[in-house]
Amino acid sequence: MELIFLGTSAGVPTRSRNVTAMLLDLHHPVRAGLWLFDCGEGTQHQLLQTPYHPGKIDKIFITHLHGDHLFGLPGLLCSRSMAGNVNALVIYGPTGIREFVDTTLRLSGSWTDYPLEVIEINEGVVFTDADYTVSAHSLNHPVECYGYRIVEHDKPGALDAAALIARGLKPGPLFQRLKKGEAVTLENGDTVNGQDYLSSPQPGKKLAIFGDTGPCPAAMALAQDVDLMVHEATLEAAMEEKANSRGHSSTHQAARVARDANVKKLVITHVSSRYDRQGCASLLAECRTLFPDCDLAEDFARVRV
Ligand code: ZN
Numbered sequence: 537m538e539l540i541f542l543g544t545s546a547g548v549p550t551r552s553r554n555v556t557a558m559l560l561d562l563h564h565p566v567r568a569g570l571w572l573f574d575c576g577e578g579t580q581h582q583l584l585q586t587p588y589h590p591g592k593i594d595k596i597f598i599t600h601l602h603g604d605h606l607f608g609l610p611g612l613l614c615s616r617s618m619a620g621n622v623n624a625l626v627i628y629g630p631t632g633i634r635e636f637v638d639t640t641l642r643l644s645g646s647w648t649d650y651p652l653e654v655i656e657i658n659e660g661v662v663f664t665d666a667d668y669t670v671s672a673h674s675l676n677h678p679v680e681c682y683g684y685r686i687v688e689h690d691k692p693g694a695l696d697a698a699a700l701i702a703r704g705l706k707p708g709p710l711f712q713r714l715k716k717g718e719a720v721t722l723e724n725g726d727t728v729n730g731q732d733y734l735s736s737p738q739p740g741k742k743l744a745i746f747g748d749t750g751p752c753p754a755a756m757a758l759a760q761d762v763d764l765m766v767h768e769a770t771l772e773a774a775m776e777e778k779a780n781s782r783g784h785s786s787t788h789q790a791a792r793v794a795r796d797a798n799v800k801k802l803v804i805t806h807v808s809s810r811y812d813r814q815g816c817a818s819l820l821a822e823c824r825t826l827f828p829d830c831d832l833a834e835d836f837a838r839v840r841v
Contacts, residue, residue, distance in 0.1 A: 537562055537688070537741055537841040539764065541833040542582040543574075544805045546748075546770045546784070547604050553835050554578050555604040556806055558745065558766065559588060560686070564667065568623075571595045573684065573745050579608035580615050585836060591621030595663070597670070598629030599747025600681035601636065610640040617648045624651040628663065628672075630680040631656050657682065659754075673758040675749035677783035683747050683758045688740030692717075696733045703728070741841045744799070748806065750780040751789055759797035764841045766833075767793060768806035772815075773822050787819050791826035805833040 538561045543554035555576030562569030570592045572579075583590060590612055599605055609627075616625070625648075627633060634654040641647065655662070659682070663670040667689055672682040695715045697707060705711075705728065713720050714730035721727050742762040749755070749768065759765045769791075770784035779786045787804065794802035804823055807816055820832040831839075 537686075537743065539743070539766070539803075539839045539841065540586060540588075541803075541805060541835060541837045541839075542579055542586075543576045544807065544833045544835055544837075545604075546768070546806045546808050548809050549576075549578060550809045553807070553809075554582050555608075557582065557608065558805075559583075559586070559593075560743070561588070562668075567667065568592065568594055571597065573597050574599055574605040574747075575608040575612055576604050577607040577611075580612045582835065583612075589619075590616040591619055591623055594623060594625060596625065596627045596629075597662075597684050597745075598627065598633055599675075599683065599745075600630055600677060600679050601632050602679060602748065605747070606636065609637065610644065610646070613637070613641070613648055613652070614644075614646045617646075617650065620649070622650050624653070626653045626655060626663075628655050628657050628670075630682060632680075673754040674752075675747050675754060676752035677748045677750070681747045681749060681783075683749065683754070684745045685758050685762070686743040686745070688742070690740050691738040693734035693737050695730070696735070700728070700733055743841055748784060750783050750785055751793075755793045756797050759793055759799055761798050763800045764803065764839060765794050765797070765799040765801070766803050766805060769804035769819055769823060769832075770806055770808050772819055787822035788826055791823040791830060794827045794830070800829065801839075802827050802830040803833050803837075803839055804830065807832070 540559040542557035545553035556574045557579040558573040560571040661671045669687045671685045675681045717730045719729040744759040744762045744765040746767045767790040769787045771779040773786045773788040776786040823830040
């Protein structure tokens, strides 16, 4: 998987940072998979600076309905239609997301030419299929807000076909059963155990994308053991009280979650527009004192998971 940051500023855009959006390219060998997390104003313009086309996005996950995470959505939906895309799109978000989409499209006389489904979520699993599970965790913000945990399922081990053929077995339905780890009795009475011919399963990747939040109990379950955690760090440690009073976190609070939840890598984002380059460098330095494997996202930064 690869995460591309399309906007990393809190509240308002700046000259170098747009408001929040992230694109997850699943890099799956077979299926299409391009998921957008949040869609601040101007997200479609940011997308134009990347090789990605809105028509390839098949899921959009909205963390909460504050404008800096949402106001880019109607424009993106309409442009996707005008470009002649017919690929289905599903939007997940808190209560009110359906009314927002319906109302903005209706009042502006807009429509979509592709199947569009809007799902209002609760805490828990919001999506699962053969390859991935996405669950939503309630955060601590003045409006209903979720963080998303994306779990790629473990891939089963590979079957050592060469060894089975060397033993005199013929590829076919028998191999399918052995691949599932079953024990199979052959016509000559011998038993072959699939488990003996399978390599160990490949663990799937795990990712935690937080929405805006002050410290909250759900953080641990959301972030536990993930390969990559993306967390807001709106303000510096000295302004923690102010950050928390508005449902946001300080650098140290973000870093502490990463440390306590045993995550592999932390990327902080959603930084206040008060910080210039140097200010951002100090935010990052503050995080690294508690959790060294940390980066601060810039617009268009790409992180491989
Ligand atoms: Zn917010």
